Structure formats: structure tokens, C-alpha cells
Amino acid sequence: MEWTDSISCLKGIGEQREKKLNKLGIYTVEDLITHYPRDYKDRSRLAKINELELDEENTFIARCKGNGETMKHGRFALTRLKVMDETGEVGLLWYNQPYMKTTLKPGEWYLFTGRLQKKYGRKEFSVSEWEGIGEHFAGGRIVPVYPSGEGISQKMLRGLMEDALGLMCGGLPEYIPLWIRKEYQLAERNFSIQEIHFPKTEQSFYDARRRLVFEELFLLQGALFSLKSFLEKGNNGILLKKQKSLEMFQQYLPFHFTNAQSRVLKEIEEDMSTGKQMNRLIQGDVGSGKTAVAMAASYWAIQNGYQSVLMAPTEVLAQQHYQSFSSIFEGLGITTVLLTGGQTGKEKRSALEKIASGAAEMIIGTHAVIQKGVEYHKLGLAITDEQHRFGVRQRSALNQKGEAPHILVMTATPIPRTLALILYGDLDVSIIDELPPGRQTIDTMAVTSNYHDRIYTFIDKEVAQGRQAYVICPMIEENEKLELQSVLNFTEELQQKLKHCVVSWVHGKMKPKEKQEIMEAFAKGEIHVLVSTTVIEVGINVPNAVIMLIENAERFGLAQLHQLRGRVGRGSEKSYCILVSDAKAKIAKQRLRTLVDSQDGFVISEMDLKLRGPGEFFGTRQHGLPELKIANMYQDMPILIEAQKAAEKLLELDPTLSLEMHQGIKVRFAQLMEGRKLEL
Ligand code: ADP
Ligand code: MG
Numbered sequence: 155m156e157w158t159d160s161i162s163c164l165k166g167i168g169e170q171r172e173k174k175l176n177k178l179g180i181y182t183v184e185d186l187i188t189h190y191p192r193d194y195k196d197r198s199r200l201a202k203i204n205e206l207e208l209d210e211e212n213t214f215i216a217r218c219k220g221n222g223e224t225m226k227h228g229r230f231a232l233t234r235l236k237v238m239d240e241t242g243e244v245g246l247l248w249y250n251q252p253y254m255k256t257t258l259k260p261g262e263w264y265l266f267t268g269r270l271q272k273k274y275g276r277k278e279f280s281v282s283e284w285e286g287i288g289e290h291f292a293g294g295r296i297v298p299v300y301p302s303g304e305g306i307s308q309k310m311l312r313g314l315m316e317d318a319l320g321l322m323c324g325g326l327p328e329y330i331p332l333w334i335r336k337e338y339q340l341a342e343r344n345f346s347i348q349e350i351h352f353p354k355t356e357q358s359f360y361d362a363r364r365r366l367v368f369e370e371l372f373l374l375q376g377a378l379f380s381l382k383s384f385l386e387k388g389n390n391g392i393l394l395k396k397q398k399s400l401e402m403f404q405q406y407l408p409f410h411f412t413n414a415q416s417r418v419l420k421e422i423e424e425d426m427s428t429g430k431q432m433n434r435l436i437q438g439d440v441g442s443g444k445t446a447v448a449m450a451a452s453y454w455a456i457q458n459g460y461q462s463v464l465m466a467p468t469e470v471l472a473q474q475h476y477q478s479f480s481s482i483f484e485g486l487g488i489t490t491v492l493l494t495g496g497q498t499g500k501e502k503r504s505a506l507e508k509i510a511s512g513a514a515e516m517i518i519g520t521h522a523v524i525q526k527g528v529e530y531h532k533l534g535l536a537i538t539d540e541q542h543r544f545g546v547r548q549r550s551a552l553n554q555k556g557e558a559p560h561i562l563v564m565t566a567t568p569i570p571r572t573l574a575l576i577l578y579g580d581l582d583v584s585i586i587d588e589l590p591p592g593r594q595t596i597d598t599m600a601v602t603s604n605y606h607d608r609i610y611t612f613i614d615k616e617v618a619q620g621r622q623a624y625v626i627c628p629m630i631e632e633n634e635k636l637e638l639q640s641v642l643n644f645t646e647e648l649q650q651k652l653k654h655c656v657v658s659w660v661h662g663k664m665k666p667k668e669k670q671e672i673m674e675a676f677a678k679g680e681i682h683v684l685v686s687t688t689v690i691e692v693g694i695n696v697p698n699a700v701i702m703l704i705e706n707a708e709r710f711g712l713a714q715l716h717q718l719r720g721r722v723g724r725g726s727e728k729s730y731c732i733l734v735s736d737a738k739a740k741i742a743k744q745r746l747r748t749l750v751d752s753q754d755g756f757v758i759s760e761m762d763l764k765l766r767g768p769g770e771f772f773g774t775r776q777h778g779l780p781e782l783k784i785a786n787m788y789q790d791m792p793i794l795i796e797a798q799k800a801a802e803k804l805l806e807l808d809p810t811l812s813l814e815m816h817q818g819i820k821v822r823f824a825q826l827m828e829g830r831k832l833e834l
Contacts, residue, residue, distance in 0.1 A: 155321045157184040158738050164317055166310075174305045181345030184326070186320050187347055189311075190366065190784045191298030197267060197294050204241035206270045213267045215239065215287065222246075222255040223433055234278070247278040264286055271286070275752035283309060296359075298351050298800065304735060315351050324348075328400025329368060334800050341365040344555060348606070350784075364793065367785040371576075371797035376819065377826035378804050380577030382433070384827075389556055391431035392460065392534050397423065403450045406482055414588035415443050418709065422451050424636055426535075427558065432560035435578050438586030439755040441593065444564045446539050447586070449479060451562060456488055456515045459735070460534025462560075463517040467540045469666040470497050474519045474695065475539070483516055493519035537562045566720070572791065575798055595753055596723040598731040600746040608649045609732055610816070613701055617655045618681045623701035624721055625685045644705075645685045659685040659702070677698070696830040697725030707733035708742040710761035715749055730755065 155163060158180060162172050180186050197213040207213050222235030233248040235256050239456065248254045268281040296717060300311045320708070331392040334340070341349075344367075346362035353359035384585065400767060404411060420508035425432035438444045452462035464479070466472040472494050480490040493505040502522075508514035512531030517523060520706060536559045569577060601609075613623050627644040645659040658681045660672050675681045677696050684699075702722045707715060715733065723729035735748050748761045787794060811820040 155183065157326055159183050161263045174303060178303050184317050186314060187344045190350055190457060192301050194296050195299060197297050202241040204242050206244065207268050208272060211269055213265065215263055215265050217263050218260050220260045224252040224255050230304060245278045247280045255496040256359045290439060317589060319348055319351065327818055331815050331819060333765050338368065338796055338800060340368055367658055367793050368797050369377065370782055370785045370803055371794050373822060374576060375798050376804060377581055377823040379801050380823050381580040383805060383809060391429055391589050392560060393429045394426045394454060394458045396457050400450060400454040403453045407446060408485060412443065412584040412590055413590045415447055418447055418584040418586055419450055431558045432683055433581050434562050435581040436564045436586060437583060438566065440566045440584040440717060441724060442589055444586060445478065447480065448562065448564060452516055452535060455535040460532050461515055461517060461530055461660050462535040463523050463533060464537045464539065466520060469494050470518055470669055472518055472520050479516055479518060489513060489517050490516040492516060493517060493522050495520055505818035517783050533559045535560045539564050566679050566717060572794055594723050594729055596719055596729045596731050598750045600733040600735060600750050602736050603734055609703060613683065614652055614654055616701055621727060622699040623683045623703060624699055625683060626704040627685050627687060628705040628720060641685055641687060649684060655682040657683040657685065662687060693719055700727050700729040703729045705734050707746055708735040708737035709821060710747060712745055713759050716755055716758050807814060
């Protein structure tokens with residue numbers, strides 16, 4: 155048997171089972187044996203029948219005395235059977251498994267797990283699991299518990315693992331080069347896989363797990379690094395000229411670029427003028443001026459006769475970008491076109507025509523811009539805003555729209571370096587670490603709900619002076635109906651309390667058009683106080699809004715709170731962020747304190763990561779953290795750092811992976827990059 159063989163070659167796997175296993179992502183023998191346990195149960199201690207403790211889980215070996223019998227008892231069919239060992243005998247009980255009456259053979263020995271219960275007036279052992287023990291039985295053990303699915307029992311999975319591991323006889327290829335295994339003291343692969351399923355000792359389990367965690371992170375990181383060097387090697391990028399025009403662009407803007415913006419533009423210029431394809435991430439705190447950089451790069455591409463496309467995560471943001479781009483580009487004779495899912499058929503058709511004919515030079519939109527049916531005339535630059543909401547797949551979809559257009563991704567989520575390498579390891583990173591001059595620091599305070607009246611008075615006063623406020627209403631667990639209710643109730647309360655204010659609200663489920671109208675009314679100052687759930691779009695820019703009030707602040711991630719705070723402080727007026735929370739927990743208070751004390755996105759995200767761990771830091775999977783089989787990025791951070799070092803060293807030593815000893819790993823990286831498994 156080969157590790158690449160289909161699982162259907164294993165005993166006991168018919169079409170039905172195969173399908174069910176496929177659902178778990180298990181297709182080949184290798185998939186199967188790298189389906190790692192999520193937990194373990196200690197069955198190494200075997201009890202004797204006279205030692206069975208009431209209501210405790212116990213495992214024991216006993217001999218079947220005879221056939222069993224089944225009785226109806228209400229909704230249940232109770233099947234009973236007697237077993238014995240040298241210390242005595244006990245009655246076994248199964249619920250609704252009448253076939254157990256004759257499954258066990260009288261006189262044979264079996265291993266039973268379950269609980270001794272006092273029920274129906276007698277003590278009986280209710281069996282949760284059993285197995286026959288053959289000649290090879292070597293005592294109880296630690297048993298693995300697997301991530302499972304419908305119609306697949308733990309027992310079946312365990313049996314399959316044993317069969318497969320036995321048949322493979324250690325025949326799995328070892329692809330981590332020996333020198334790396336030596337340097338980082340990693341156990342061998344076959345040993346590790348065997349031990350992760352059926353650990354013999356604590357030490358061997360520990361060694362096995364460490365190796366497999368390392369392997370997973372090393373592969374992920376190495377594949378990303380080699381993808382990057384592959385992209386860099388290719389000389390098939392679009393070569394832009396006319397650097398002068400890029401320098402000229404500055405004069406069309408109402409401000410001077412900050413040093414950080416200029417530096418990043420220089421990096422972009424270098425990328426796009428050397429004939430290689432740019433793959434660059436711009437990280438910059440909210441308000442650091444990423445859009446202006448994207449605009450300059452677009453302008454340059456357009457002056458070279460190419461189209462540029464900017465993809466935003468929401469309709470509202472796309473609209474806003476469309477307005478700021480066209481306000482500058484219009485005067486320069488550049489045609490900007492909007493394409494979103496919310497447009498009418500006619501609007502869309504018109505946009506598509508212009509995109510295909512080349513009449514549209516700057517294209518701005520939502521996901522719609524990478525959908526099928528969008529034909530570009532000559533795409534030279536593709537930009538995505540708030541990249542953390544787009545995956546590699548979408549990026550490569552964009553890639554296929556032209557002949558390898560330059561790629562620029564922009565994100566305001568400051569991500570600690572170690573994690574950024576896993577998320578964006580295939581990209582070059584530019585950081586805008588400076589805010590435009592004259593920015594105010596935002597006074598941030600954390601208060602309890604006792605302060606509500608004072609807060610309302612404060613908002614009233616600010617609005618009387620012509621300012622505006624955002625209110626993020628109490629958060630409700632993922633339930634659209636309740637969420638809507640909560641926005642409505644809270645808006646009503648504010649309408650009563652804030653006598654001099656026009657209070658309105660937006661909600662995620664509103665039609666894009668409706669949402670758009672409200673956002674516009676707010677931007678024009680017709681609405682003073684805007685209540686919403688977290689749907690206040692990441693990049694919204696209303697400089698006249700100076701208050702950000704956030705209810706139940708403890709329920710948000712720090713990075714998210716920081717983002718929300720970034721909605722204010724965009725004009726010349728003093729701005730405030732008020733975090734309302736009645737949370738008593740020390741850690742919750744500490745987290746809000748971080749925000750009060752710091753305005754630096756990187757400091758805040760490091761702290762958030764420390765206090766919460768990356769799973770919660772990123773919220774959900776949509777942020778693109780890859781799904782891992784065994785590693786836990788927070789708990790295994792030290793291993794992650796080692797794996798990154800090892801991957802860097804490997805590619806430094808042998809950039810093209812052409813050495814004989816690196817052939818295994820080369821194949822592995824290629825498989826990962828192919829896509830099916832690198833679901834970033
Ligand atoms: P973000 O990085 O959050 O996308 P934006 O690009 O939206 O930031 O910029 C925020 C605001 O700052 C915008 O109103 C923009 O016009 C302005 N801005 C950008 N760069 C500068 C600069 N160098 N000097 C002054 N204002 C700037
Ligand atoms: Mg932005």
C-alpha cells in the first residue's frame with residue numbers, strides 16, 4: 155500500500171463510508187493518518203470488576219458469559235448481558251442496540267468502557283464503547299478522540315487508523331531535511347504520527363506533537379516564502395515608465411505626502427519599474443493615508459496606458475473611494491467608473507462596456523470587479539482595500555484578469571510580525587508608520603453605564619456646536635432580528651434623551667442604497683448622531699464627527715475598537731472616544747485600559763494578542779487565518795518562531811531547492827501552493 159492510495163483500499167471502507175470520510179477531508183491514506191486526534195482519553199488503567207466505581211468512567215476486561223437478552227422499557231430497548239473476571243461478575247447494559255444480544259461471543263474476552271450505574275433497582279454497567287481483544291492485546295492505553303462527522307464513530311476511526319498505520323509500516327516519506335531535524339531536535343515523521351495517535355509515554359507524545367506542530371507551521375511558512383521568491387524570480391511583470399508623471403502627481407493633491415507615504419511610494423515605484431510583478435502589502439494605521447498612495451500608484455499606471463482597479467470590501471466604502479478618486483481624477487481627464495453588486499442592470503452594463511473598451515481607466519468597486527464576465531481592456535494594477543477580508547483565492551482571481559497585473563493590498567489591521575508572516579508571507583510589506591501632520595490625539599475614556607446621562611449631555615453640547623457623533627449600540631450575539639431590535643431600541647432611547655439632535659441608524663441588513671443614503675446624509679451633516687452595530691464601515695471618513703461612543707466595549711476586540719476609534723479625529727476639532735462597559739473582570743478592564751493609554755495600533759494589537767490569543771484576535775476564520783490541523787498559533791508561538799527561522803534558513807541556503815536533500819520538501823511546497831491545501 156502507498157500513502158497516496160485512496161482510502162477505499164482499506165478493509166471495511168465501502169462507497170458510503172468513503173463519502174463520509176471525504177467530508178472530513180480524508181481522501182488518501184495519508185489524509186487519514188494525518189487526521190490528528192483532538193483529544194485523548196486515558197484508558198491505560200484497567201479496573202477489575204470488583205473495583206468498578208459508581209458513576210465514574212471505567213475500563214475493564216471481562217469474559218462474556220453467555221448470550222444476552224433484550225427487553226422493551228418505555229422508549230428504550232434494553233439489552234443486557236453478563237460478563238465476569240476473576241474478581242466477580244457484572245451485568246452490562248446497552249440502550250437501543252438490540253443486536254448486542256448476539257454480537258459478543260460467549261467465552262471470549264472483551265474490553266469495555268462505560269459507567270456503573272444504579273438504575274431500574276440494580277447496579278449495571280452502561281457500556282459506551284467496547285472492543286474485542288485479540289492475541290495482541292497489550293493492556294489498556296491512552297485512546298485518541300478524533301474530529302468526527304455524521305455516521306463515523308470514534309471506534310471506526312480508531313480501527314482505521316490502526317489498520318492504516320500497521321499497513322504503512324513506517325513507510326511515510328520524511329521530508330523535513332535532516333539538518334533541520336537535527337538543529338531543532340525534531341522526532342522522525344513516522345514515529346511522530348504513530349505516537350500522536352497512540353502515545354506510549356508522555357515524553358513520546360510530547361516529542362511527536364512538537365514535531366508535527368513544527369512540520370505544519372514550517373510547511374505553511376516555507377510554501378509562502380517560496381511562493382514569494384517564485385513570484386520575484388518571474389520577469390513577467392508589467393514594466394512602467396514615465397517616472398516623472400508619478401512625481402508630478404503630488405501637485406494635484408491638496409496636501410504634501412508624509413515621509414512615510416513617500417517612502418512607500420518609492421518602494422512601489424521600484425517594484426513596478428523593474429519588470430517583475432509587484433505583490434505588496436501596505437500596512438498603515440487608520441487615517442495614515444493609504445488611499446492617497448493607492449491613488450498615486452493608479453495615476454502612474456494610467457499614464458502608462460494601463461487600467462487600475464480598486465476593490466473595496468463593501469458598497470459604502472466603494473462609493474466613498476469612487477467619490478474621492480473621481481474628485482481628483484476628473485480634473486486630470488481620467489475616467490473613473492464604479493461597479494458594484496447593488497447597481498441596476500443598466501448601470502452595470504454601462505460600466506462593463508467601458509471597462510472592456512478601455513474607456514474606463516480607473517475602476518472602483520466591490521467583489522463585483524473580479525466576478526466572471528468582467529473583461530478588462532488592459533489591467534496593469536489591482537488594489538484591494540482592507541485586505542484582511544479577502545483571501546489568496548480572490549487575489550489570484552484578480553491576477554487572472556490581466557497579464558499578471560501588479561498587486562497592492564492595503565490593510566489597517568496592525569498585525570504582529572510573526573503572524574503577518576503566516577498571513578502574508580508571500581507579500582512584501584510596506585508600513586506607513588506616520589500620521590499626516592496636525593492630527594489630534596483622540597481623548598479616550600473607559601466608563602461604566604452610570605455615566606450615560608453625562609455622556610448624553612456631552613453629545614448634546616457638541617452637536618449644538620455643529621459637531622456629530624457615532625454610537626455603536628450594544629452588541630448582541632449573532633442574531634439578525636435581535637440585533638435590529640437592539641439598534642431600533644437604542645435609537646429610540648437616544649432620540650428621547652438627545653432633544654436637539656437628529657438621530658438615525660444603519661444596520662448591516664439594510665439595502666445598499668438605503669445605507670448609502672443614510673451615510674450620505676450623515677456626511678452632509680443632516681444627521682447628527684448615527685447609531686449602528688459594527689457595520690460602520692472600516693474606512694468611512696466624516697471629519698466633522700468627533701465623538702465615538704461604544705456600548706459594551708468589552709465585547710469587541712481591541713484592534714476592532716481601535717479601528718472604530720479611527721472614525722473620529724479626522725478633522726481639526728478635538729475628538730473623543732467613550733468606551734462604556736460594566737464588565738468586572740480584571741482582564742476586561744486591562745484591555746480597555748490599553749486603549750485609553752495608547753493610540754498606536756501596533757502596541758494595541760500586540761497587547762490584544764497577548765490577552766486573548768489569535769483566534770479571538772482575528773474574530774473569525776474570515777480573516778484568513780489558515781485552518782490548522784494540530785498547531786495552535788498562540789500556544790505554539792515559540793514553535794512558530796522556530797519554524798519561521800528554519801524556513802528562512804532553508805531558502806537562504808538553497809533558494810531554488812535544487813539540492814538532492816531538499817527534493818522532498820520541494821514537492822511538498824509545490825503541492826501546498828497548488829491550492830487545495832493552502833486555504834489562506
Ligand atoms: P487610510 O489610511 O485610513 O485609508 P485615508 O487615505 O482615508 O486613510 O486618509 C485619511 C484622510 O487623511 C483623508 O481625508 C486624506 O485626504 C487625508 N490625508 C492623506 N494623506 C495626507 C497627508 N499627507 N497630509 C494631510 N492629509 C492627508
Ligand atoms: Mg482607507
